[in-house]
Amino acid sequence: MNHATPDLPCACPGCSCQVTDAARYERDGKAFCSQACADLHPRGQACPSAECHCESHVKVQDRAVSDSQLDEAIEETFPASDPISP
Template structure:
């Protein structure tokens, strides 16, 4: 039986509280983010839209 090792990381956006699986992370500049908004630095000041998270860049 194969085991699955799921590594969780915190989104690299400083204000973001999201913790995401490495496999689903959006990688940008060697850092892991929870979504494109966080990865691009919130150019339009939109949040990541994950429940309970208030980051807007």
């Protein structure tokens, strides 16, 4: 017996696509229809659906990673990112 989950709306702002079992990408506990939507359309990458233009609904500042976010990510990996001292 196949237990398919019902299609959900994509969590990307303005996206009209549905998230299916075959095309499901997760980020921060939300389901998206494509990797482009999950990554908030880096460099304006278009939605894979020809009928949807949700990339135009994502603000540029939401796409970019800020220096403070990078600093926090580096701090989270320290000291694992440092080589072992002899």
